Amino acid sequence: MSRGRPAGYARAAADTIRNKPQIRSAVTAATKSFDAHRREAWSQIDVDAWRDWCRDVKQHVVTHLDRYLEEAEAKLLANGVRVHWAESAEEALAVLGAVVDEAGIRRVVKAKSMLTEELGVNEYLEGRGVHVRETDLGEYIIQLLGEPPSHIVGPAIHRSLDDSRRLFHEHFGTPMDSSPEALAATARQALREEFLAADLGISGGNFLVAETGTLALIENEGNIRLSTSAPPVHVAFVGIEKLLPRIADLSGFLQITARAATGQPIGNYVSLISGPRRAGEIDGPETVHVVLVDNGRTRLLGEDVAWEALRCVRCGACLNICPVYRQTGGHPYGFTYSGPIGAILAPGLLGLEEAMPLPFASSLCGACADVCPVRIPIPDILLHWRERAVEAGLVPASERLGMRAYAALAERPRAFAAAGAGLRFVPWALGGRALPVLGGWSGERAPPELSPRPFHRLWKEGIE
Amino acid sequence: MSARDRILERVRAVLPSREDAAHPGPFLGWRAGPLASDVPGWFSEMFTKAGGEVVRVGSPGLASAWLADFAAGFGTASVGATLPADLIPQLAIAPPEVAELGVSMGRGAVAETGSLILDARDGRRTQLLPPTHVVLVRVEDVHATLADALDHVSHDLPSAVGLHSGPSKSADIGQITVTGVHGPGRVLALIVG
């Protein structure tokens, strides 16, 4: 399930666009449909007031993070949950390893969770000879394909119905013209056995309520409810920024997250988990572990501009509207989180050098900031990382020179007009590719149609 | 120093340079719900829109009669631990892993999100494993908003509360929505009173 690295972005993106046109069409169709649903769902509410409220609660949490972490820990412990802290992926996996050893775990079912992707939970368990099965249908499909998720909400949106037909035909011998219902029924049966045989269920956490020590999980299929109900042990990995102060705060966040992600009024299933099975309850896990994971989040908190990214609720709305993400899906980004949120998180979580060139994988059109339910100023953070990259000498010399030449021209109106006029005569196929900055861009695109008169002339003459 | 202390120490080293943001207070949503004057009707509209079915009956006696009639189409049932005895259908009782029908006692419902509130004390497997799920809810337990409902349940939290807002669905195969993927493909809210 290799994911590559951000450094391979340009090549992987170009390869996807050139050689896998079906990915672009599947991703574009899926994201447009997600986005249309979001727009419809937002038209029904006082969206500006909702977004302000959600931004303010998250900002409050992040600026009082120590207090809420301690409160959540105390409540979880009082509820009988075993609480662990992990500074890094290695530490988080070591916690899991200890649980596996202690309870003699052989079979694991997993609920969809981006944090467990970030930590590399599946590879770790497989390396220890533990059988691990993804149970979200999209995650199951990509696990069988050996791919990482392409989208934080719809992990398999880059795959078509025919891709799934072929996959199920190879694995289960289902006919090549099976309906989506028949394929889902096949998966249901295979995974039902996994749920009932598993000795451990692993989940992430959308929110962790400090006041009551309650973990909130959102989904549509029921696999998270089953993964956290059927096996005798449950381990939840939760990023330290996922806290909410009070259980009442869930009322806004459960609704806006679903409306932003898929346009639903709420996720089809919400699990509110406050501990292991109690006396008098007839089922549920006997042991629940919560692992509070840092893995770069405190580093991001220390970033004066980018720290606002810690408000993210992982709804995927910024991916769905991003014209750059829509061309390729998530794989070329080479990082667990893709699209606009991935481009601003990567430098914070991985370090700027390792994250290059993701802050540049954007046209800065600003659409992401318009849809973000917690109002993260994504374009400002992208620009900030770009400036930092230039300062650190992480940007190719040709690009720096090109930008400097552009700045010099832009400050001199006459020279700018003359250069613009000259550009109109550069043949696209030859000259366009040779130009700094534009070269890489023009290589993948058809030439733009030029208006008969340049903009600065139209402006002077008055645009009709 | 433990990982816990190092994480908290790093957080505390940064926070003085971040401006304190106040909590904005309770979530107000859309203030007056679109159908706040008819809360059960609002619930029905939202739950039906998500693919669920709603049956409304005036009394426990009528609920029991409706349930007997409905259960006749099934061979076996798994029932919730807190379901009143007179509402248990006259079917062979089977474990939830194999039962054709699940019948649960709902802790309540939420109108604005179209959600049933299910309590772990009633049994989680019955809520999730049978392909058809009937949930009884007393009409006085239908809350207008999620905020009201959460306030109500927070005073007595079991190990798990599930909010179920329609049949299990997925669009992960070619972006085409299918139902009954892991949880029940058919879910009915039986509103009593």
Ligand code: SF4
């Ligand atoms: S940055 Fe905003 S829009 Fe993007 S995933 Fe996070 S919360 Fe959603």
